[in-house]
Amino acid sequence: MSKSPNKAKKTMAAAVGVLLVAVVSVGANLADLPDSFAALTARSDRTQFLDRSGEPLNATYQSYWNTRDAMALHDMPPLLVKMFVFAEDKNFYDHGGVDWAARGAAVWQNVRAGGIVRGASTLTEQVARMIAPRKRTLFSKIVEGIDAARLERRFSKNDILEFYLNQVPYAANRRGIKQAARYYFSKTPDRLSVREAAALVVLVRAPSSFDPYRGAADINGPIDRRLESFAKAGIITPEQLESGLGETLKPAPPELTVEAPHFLRYLRDVGANGGAVDATLDAWLQKxxxxxxxxxxxxxxxxxxxxxxxxxxxxxxxxxxxxxxxxxxxxxxxxxxxxxxxxxxxxxxxxxxxxxxxxxxxxxxxxxxxxxxxxxxxxxxxxxxxxxxxxxxxxxxxxxxxxxxxxxxxxxxxxxxxxxxxxxxxxxxxxxxxxxxxxxxxxxxxxxxxxxxxxxxxxxxxxxxxxxxxxxxxxxxxxxxxxxxxxxxxxxxxxxxxxxxxxxxxxxxxxxxxxxxxxxxxxxxxxxxxxxxxxxxxxxxxxxxxxxxxxxxxxxxxxxxxxxxxxxxxxxxxxxxxxxxxxxxxxxxxxxxxxxxxxxxxxDPNVAETYAENNAAPVVLSPENGVMLAVDPRVPVEWQAYPFSVSDLPDGARVLWFVDGEKTAATTQKTFLWRPVKGSHTVVAEIVDRNGGKTVFPARTVIVK
The missing domain is CATH 3.40.710.10 (DD-peptidase/beta-lactamase superfamily)
Incomplete structure (x- = not known):
């Protein structure tokens, strides 16, 4: 018996409604893609300080993005780049964001294994996941695929690959091959051995499980298998394979090039915050x-x-x-x-x-x-x-x-x-x-x-x-x-x-x-x-x-x-x-x-010499206003004296000293020895030149105890 036209229409409408909801839901969950990767990584809330040569001055790895150890693709070791592309996405340069053939093979392999043993995410999809992390579900996989296609239309393959190799996460909050090489082996990427390079490739799959600091045994098997696959694909030579298989992996914990905590504190105080800060310090010279x-x-x-x-x-x-x-x-x-x-x-x-x-x-x-x-x-x-x-x-x-x-x-x-x-x-x-x-x-x-x-x-x-x-x-x-x-x-x-x-x-x-x-x-x-x-x-x-x-x-x-x-x-x-x-x-x-x-x-011929001690206008040197003196009880009073003095006396001039309004001395010497009397006293000096002209100086207080 055929379905009624009304029931068919309702079914069609429901299907269209479900499809619209799905489209709207997918659209609402698409990532807000950046106009440039540089603008994206600039959104950092942590500060990394570098010396004038790019050496790290502090060891903060709390930023979501690697803002200080990014490398241009052409500066990365070509062999290491080839290893990553082969291991993570061998069809990277041929797909538009999603590798449908690899995804189909992964689905069939997972069905046969009765569980997820292969993910088949392309490098572009992994980048999409870094930009917009989501819970791993079938729906999120669909959204990531669409985001990956959008990324491929917005950025070149080399831009995407460069971003991935600079931002791929490792253990201890490290991101990118440069930070990983330093963290695991205290080396720059160009100095890695074949086995160490292969280790970086293996570690991205499970940084915690394969952590060489917890014991290299767990990672040696995967590295050996990966090296053999590289050799079979012609990425490494037979000699490199032999060398890589015969090498013992030796992790080397990194150390800061230099310690400069007081300088870093000053940097923060003067406003050096956010992202990577290029400091003026010379790390070698500082050390x-x-x-x-x-x-x-x-x-x-x-x-x-x-x-x-x-x-x-x-x-x-x-x-x-x-x-x-x-x-x-x-x-x-x-x-x-x-x-x-x-x-x-x-x-x-x-x-x-x-x-x-x-x-x-x-x-x-x-x-x-x-x-x-x-x-x-x-x-x-x-x-x-x-x-x-x-x-x-x-x-x-x-x-x-x-x-x-x-x-x-x-x-x-x-x-x-x-x-x-x-x-x-x-x-x-x-x-x-x-x-x-x-x-x-x-x-x-x-x-x-x-x-x-x-x-x-x-x-x-x-x-x-x-x-x-x-x-x-x-x-x-x-x-x-x-x-x-x-x-x-x-x-x-x-x-x-x-x-x-x-x-x-x-x-x-x-x-x-x-x-x-x-x-x-x-x-x-x-x-x-x-x-x-x-x-x-x-x-x-x-x-x-x-x-x-x-x-x-x-x-x-x-x-x-x-x-x-x-x-x-x-x-x-x-x-x-x-x-x-x-x-x-x-x-x-x-x-x-x-x-x-x-x-x-x-x-300097434009500055006339005006200093001359002998021609300087006289000033009272002593007593200083408010000076406090003490009579020494162990010494007879008549043997104790305090000098009243002026800096200079012109020829024929004399100085008069008044204590508490009474003239105590009149002398042609610059210094007069006054016998201290306990109490508070007012002292005034008056210089009289040979023509009778007078210079009276302000009163000063002398306290004798």
């Missing part, structure tokens, strides 16, 4: 300098030196090449010592003299190096040179070269504390938590804390002839533009002084450890109590800074900038000079040579 630093700390361990940091940058680009932070088994190694504020001491003096050269000093200007006292806070400090030796009238060149303290104090008085303070702020010293009136003349001796990063950038400015250049940590980093902060004449003259062995011979000798084989501007610093030892330097190509101390601020035992940090700086430049054959430091064309006192000196 070398870190080793030198550790050995220097080992040598200084008995002298309680526990921490050290080294920063190296390229003079021309400002690229950071080395960021080494090491600990000798004590204190907080997690602290980023490059960014930790410490007292720079004399390492900051070149900046003071550079500014002075623009204000009226010359390298030949004479400054008197003699005993010098100043009230500091509520006490009096008697400044001394490191050697406790005074050299009388010395030139600016020798004052800086020998790092003399007294001339530096007179220089900051000439320049002006506020002017120097603002100059340091302009250079990027941002750790000052007080104003210039707090640090006062102590700024000349580096009493305000600064970081190795800040100090190195300042020396980079000197190396670039007065142009302030940012230190750059990664490619594409947003940095401030270069700007000039000093005349080229002043900056290059400082470099000439710091590289002159004769300029430093008073305190360091002519054969000092600071005299490098290649002309290098070098300056050291040692803070009070041996808490910080610094050595800064630059040549035509590199700038480097070294700090040694203890992050818990405990003192070292007689470790100075020269003996402690200077030796390490010398070793660092020995390595740097192996990289580039640096020439000499350049002197500005604007400098003019002139013989002064039998010596050739350079000066």
């Amino acid at each position: 070398k300098v870190a080793g030198l630093t550790r050995r220097r700390l080992e040598n200084l361990a008995k002298r309680n030196a526990g921490n050290a940091a080294v920063l190296v940058a390229d003079v021309k680009t400002g690229d950071i090449l080395v960021w080494a932070v090491e600990s000798g088994g004590k204190n907080a190694s997690a602290v980023n010592a490059v960014l930790t504020p410490r007292q720079p001491a004399s390492a900051q003096k070149p900046l003071l003299y550079a500014l002075a050269l623009t204000k009226g000093m010359r390298a030949s200007t004479k400054i008197t190096d003699a005993p010098f006292s100043r009230a500091v806070g509520q006490g009096v400090h008697h400044f001394k040179n490191y050697s406790r030796t005074h050299y009388g009238a010395v030139t600016v060149r020798r004052a800086l070269g020998n790092s003399l303290n007294i001339p530096a104090l007179k220089t900051i008085e000439f320049v002006g504390v506020e002017n120097y303070f603002r100059f340091l702020l302009d250079l990027g010293f941002a750790r000052f938590d007080r104003g210039a009136d707090y640090y006062r003349e102590g700024l000349a001796l580096g009493n305000a804390e600064a970081t190795l990063f800040e100090l190195t950038r300042a020396y980079l400015m000197l190396a670039n002839g007065g142009v302030l250049k940012p230190l750059r940590a990664y490619k594409g980093q947003a940095v401030e533009p270069d700007r000039r902060v000093l005349p080229e004449t002043a900056a290059t003259l400082i470099g000439d002084i710091l590289s002159d062995p004769f300029a430093r011979e008073f305190e360091f000798g002519r054969d000092s450890v600071l005299n490098f084989p290649v002309q290098t501007a070098v300056k050291t610093g040692t803070s009070t109590g041996y808490r910080d030892a610094w050595a800064m330097g630059y040549n035509a190509d590199f700038v480097a800074g070294v700090w040694i101390g203890n992050l818990d601020y405990s003192p070292m035992i007689d470790v100075t900038g020269a003996s402690g940090a200077g030796l390490l700086l010398r070793s660092v430049f020995t390595e740097l000079n192996k990289i580039r054959n640096s020439g000499g430091l350049r002197l500005s064309d604007g400098l003019v040579a002139q013989t002064v006192g039998g010596e050739t000196e350079y000066f």
Whole structure:
């Protein structure tokens, strides 16, 4: 009996409805294919840091895509590529995304085996599955086939193959043949043996089951069978087959080329995130300098030196090449010592003299190096040179070269504390938590804390002839533009002084450890109590800074900038000079040579020499306002005295000293010894010149206890 027309129509409508639902369902589940594979892999939420040569600086493999170890197809070993195509999709170049013949054979084989023993997914289908992972069902297989056909229409065969070989997943979140070669064998793909290459092909089928780190026995059989199939197909030669079968698979766990955790932390702090970040660090140089630093700390361990940091940058680009932070088994190694504020001491003096050269000093200007006292806070400090030796009238060149303290104090008085303070702020010293009136003349001796990063950038400015250049940590980093902060004449003259062995011979000798084989501007610093030892330097190509101390601020035992940090700086430049054959430091064309006192000196003809100690306007040196004194009960009062003094007295002038409104002394000497009386006192100085003209100075408070 035939079906009624109405029933046939209903059946047809139902079939059409089911088909429409299926079409809609398939369409709704199709992958959102990218316009380019590069755009797809750029969607990474993890950051991989690479050194300037592409070496990994961190070992994160949490990104879904391989964003840092991708290779161009033409850079991949041809034999390895042929192995993958043969093993995974031998008809890859002949199908349009789905290999129907292979799929039919797989279905028949699975039916005969009574289960799934063969999948027959093409490389293109596997790529589709990577882009849009789905639960493995018959429906998802249909959708993947359609996606594969769409991929074939959008991308070339070579593009698909290149993507697959860069993104195929392995164990431990590794993706692609480059990461796999490094993970399993610590090699690049081009250095794999025939057996190791075959192992990568086998491992993609079941990375966990065949994991060679769990025992190579499980994978050896599949590798042998795969090698035999390669030989039968003519992909490898009989000799390669014999070699591959006779080789023992030896996994080799990978190691990072270099450790730079403090630098990586800084990278993240300055916004280097997402995907692969090309850092400026030189992994080889970082490893070398870190080793030198550790050995220097080992040598200084008995002298309680526990921490050290080294920063190296390229003079021309400002690229950071080395960021080494090491600990000798004590204190907080997690602290980023490059960014930790410490007292720079004399390492900051070149900046003071550079500014002075623009204000009226010359390298030949004479400054008197003699005993010098100043009230500091509520006490009096008697400044001394490191050697406790005074050299009388010395030139600016020798004052800086020998790092003399007294001339530096007179220089900051000439320049002006506020002017120097603002100059340091302009250079990027941002750790000052007080104003210039707090640090006062102590700024000349580096009493305000600064970081190795800040100090190195300042020396980079000197190396670039007065142009302030940012230190750059990664490619594409947003940095401030270069700007000039000093005349080229002043900056290059400082470099000439710091590289002159004769300029430093008073305190360091002519054969000092600071005299490098290649002309290098070098300056050291040692803070009070041996808490910080610094050595800064630059040549035509590199700038480097070294700090040694203890992050818990405990003192070292007689470790100075020269003996402690200077030796390490010398070793660092020995390595740097192996990289580039640096020439000499350049002197500005604007400098003019002139013989002064039998010596050739350079000066800027556009800056008049205005510094002259004898012609300076008198100032009250002591008492400092608010100074606090204490009477010593062990010494008779009449034997105790405190000096009131002025810097100078013109010919025929005298100074009157008033204490609490009463004239206490009238003298033609610059210094008057006042007998302290307990209590709070107001002191006023008045200079009367030979014509009766008067200069009255502001009142100062002296407290005697």
